[in-house]
Amino acid sequence: MPTKRGSITRRLLLAMLVAMPLLLGLTGLAIDSAYQSSLLKAEDSRLKALFFGLLGAIEWRDGAIDMGDRVKEPLFWQFRSGLYADIRGGGGELLWQSTSADTLELPQVVGSIPSGEGYFGELPVEGAPYFYYRYLAIWETDDGNEVPLLFSIYSEKRGMLRELTQFRQQLSVWLGLVVIFSIMLVALIQYWALLPLRRLARDLRHLEQGRRDQLVDSYPLELQSITANLNQLLSKERKQRERYRNTLGDLAHSLKTPLAVLRDKHLDPEARQEQLQRMDNIIRYQLRRAVSAGGGLHHQTLTHPLLSSLANTMDKVYRDKQLSISLDLDEQFSLPADEQDIMELCGNLLDNACKAARTEVTISGSHTGNYTTLCFDDDGEGIAPEDHRGLLERGKRGDQYGDGQGLGLAIVLDIVDSYGADFRFDASPLGGTRAILRFKNPA
Numbered sequence: 001m002p003t004k005r006g007s008i009t010r011r012l013l014l015a016m017l018v019a020m021p022l023l024l025g026l027t028g029l030a031i032d033s034a035y036q037s038s039l040l041k042a043e044d045s046r047l048k049a050l051f052f053g054l055l056g057a058i059e060w061r062d063g064a065i066d067m068g069d070r071v072k073e074p075l076f077w078q079f080r081s082g083l084y085a086d087i088r089g090g091g092g093e094l095l096w097q098s099t100s101a102d103t104l105e106l107p108q109v110v111g112s113i114p115s116g117e118g119y120f121g122e123l124p125v126e127g128a129p130y131f132y133y134r135y136l137a138i139w140e141t142d143d144g145n146e147v148p149l150l151f152s153i154y155s156e157k158r159g160m161l162r163e164l165t166q167f168r169q170q171l172s173v174w175l176g177l178v179v180i181f182s183i184m185l186v187a188l189i190q191y192w193a194l195l196p197l198r199r200l201a202r203d204l205r206h207l208e209q210g211r212r213d214q215l216v217d218s219y220p221l222e223l224q225s226i227t228a229n230l231n232q233l234l235s236k237e238r239k240q241r242e243r244y245r246n247t248l249g250d251l252a253h254s255l256k257t258p259l260a261v262l263r264d265k266h267l268d269p270e271a272r273q274e275q276l277q278r279m280d281n282i283i284r285y286q287l288r289r290a291v292s293a294g295g296g297l298h299h300q301t302l303t304h305p306l307l308s309s310l311a312n313t314m315d316k317v318y319r320d321k322q323l324s325i326s327l328d329l330d331e332q333f334s335l336p337a338d339e340q341d342i343m344e345l346c347g348n349l350l351d352n353a354c355k356a357a358r359t360e361v362t363i364s365g366s367h368t369g370n371y372t373t374l375c376f377d378d379d380g381e382g383i384a385p386e387d388h389r390g391l392l393e394r395g396k397r398g399d400q401y402g403d404g405q406g407l408g409l410a411i412v413l414d415i416v417d418s419y420g421a422d423f424r425f426d427a428s429p430l431g432g433t434r435a436i437l438r439f440k441n442p443a
Contacts, residue, residue, distance in 0.1 A: 014308055035164070051153055076100055125154055131154070189418070301337060341418075
């Protein structure tokens with residue numbers, strides 16, 4: 001059963017729709033808690049300030065409290081204003097009560113509280129929630145007596161709750177707008193951030209449709225390693241496909257010479273078997289090249305016997321020209337390459353030299369410093385210097401000596417490149433062309 005494919009865009013949007021409200025909801029709770037704490041601290045400070053106002057308004061006369069009109073807070077004089085206060089003695093007896101609480105029964109303190117310390121809290125007054133602030137002060141009279149006075153101030157909580165409700169409503173509206181704006185902004189950012197992926201998908205479709213052969217090098221840093229690897233893979237696949245195609249042409253070109261020899265009616269059975277074996281080796285060699293990436297083998301291969309065998313073959317192929325093919329190299333002469341590669345290289349170069357020559361072909365070799373050089377000379381008409389580069393193109397023929405596909409020198413160049421060797425043309429001392437192979441000796 002095929003796995004359902006998800007969308008990165010859909011996943012990100014879903015994550016935002018879940019995470020953004022949750023995050024802003026937690027933020028709203030934190031802000032609400034901080035604001036509520038700030039309101040409570042403000043109320044505590046206000047009631048404490050009212051306490052000091054009452055304390056400063058007290059006068060002790062004839063064993064009783066006289067507040068007169070010195071209480072400056074107008075809510076204490078306003079009936080049922082929501083702000084009330086009383087002062088009680090050490091035994092709980094009422095010594096003074098604000099005018100605003102004339103018809104109220106304010107709660108009495110249960111138990112004792114230590115003096116010199118204020119207490120802030122919440123309690124119900126006639127069923128309604130109130131804040132209270134209590135402070136037990138020790139009043140020293142003129143005659144030196146100490147009288148405990150318990151101050152109690154009550155403030156209606158409804159005002160703070162109303163303010164908190166309004167704040168929460170405004171906070172909810174603003175957070176809701178922030179959620180909507182944030183989702184829109186993040187969706188826009190997400191669209192912009194995923195544009196390179198969309199462009200990559202589009203470019204891959206173009207690759208599939210054959211409208212381009214590689215990915216452009218203009219993706220963000222995070223995608224460059226992916227696109228670089230894809231380009232390498234595409235290049236490798238393209239080269240492999242090209243190598244398969246070239247191998248078919250190379251195979252046909254390589255089989256041409258032994259087939260020409262086999263057409264000789266006077267060929268003896270031993271020579272015929274030799275050419276058949278050579279054809280088998282050529283087929284194996286070309287198949288191996290088709291599936292390999294190339295690369296020189298750094299071991300020495302004795303070259304004189306191979307060249308001698310090739311010269312004998314060419315004698316049979318070009319019997320009508322009565323060519324003189326000579327080897328001007330030591331019998332121990334060797335090249336740092338694979339035997340089949342040397343056969344392919346030398347076979348193509350010797351075949352071209354025989355085609356171009358009038359009467360004479362010479363093969364010479366030398367070791368100079370870190371290099372080994374092998375030269376093929378003919379006494380033909382030669383090749384103009386400006387035509388040298390064109391001859392190395394696959395399918396390009398520079399002669400009119402007979403039928404061919406123009407693949408020989410291209411095959412030579414492929415093998416030479418795989419070994420990091422050099423190949424060039426020059427003028428020959430025989431009057432024709434010199435083809436020069438130069439290999440760097442392994443360390």
